[in-house]
Each structure stands twice: as structure tokens, then as C-alpha cells.
Amino acid sequence: MSADGSYIAFSSDADNLVAGDTNGYWDVFVMDRFLNITERVSISTRGQEGDYNSEKPDISANGRYVIFTGSAKRQGTEIEC
DSSP states (O other), X not given: OOTTSSEEEEXXXXXXXXXXXXXXXXXXXXXXXXXXXXXXXXXXXXXXXXXXXXXXXXXXXXXXXXXXEEOOSSOOSOOBO
């Protein structure tokens, strides 16, 4: 969770949190608690889904950066939310 509680980073294998989540693996998401918006952040910079699990997210104090572990072969090296 970000320092002010605005953003929460979490992982889930649910496919109904965002549109287009069809990879069938665990993904990492960030929820904006004030705007009630959830965004999947474990996608490549080109918007491609990972081809394996992404998990164990941590979010920066200001909520801008998220790090996570993953074994996907198709994933961007930097993802900014």
C-alpha cells in the first residue's frame, strides 16, 4: 500500500478485474482506492500479457512504482503506472 493508502498493489488469478485478462495466470494489479480504478501492471510496455505468473508486488511510498516477481518470457522490463 502507498504511504497515504491511496494505492494498493496486489496479485490475483481472477480474470474479471480488468478487461482483456485472458492469460490464465496470476497478474499484478494496482487499485486506486479513491477513484475505484484497478489497473493491471504486469503487462509489457506494448500491452502484451505475460505468459506465466507475476506475483509478490510491492509499491513505492508515492504509489508511482511497482516491483514484482515473475517468470514470464513476454514482459516489459519497466512498467510505470
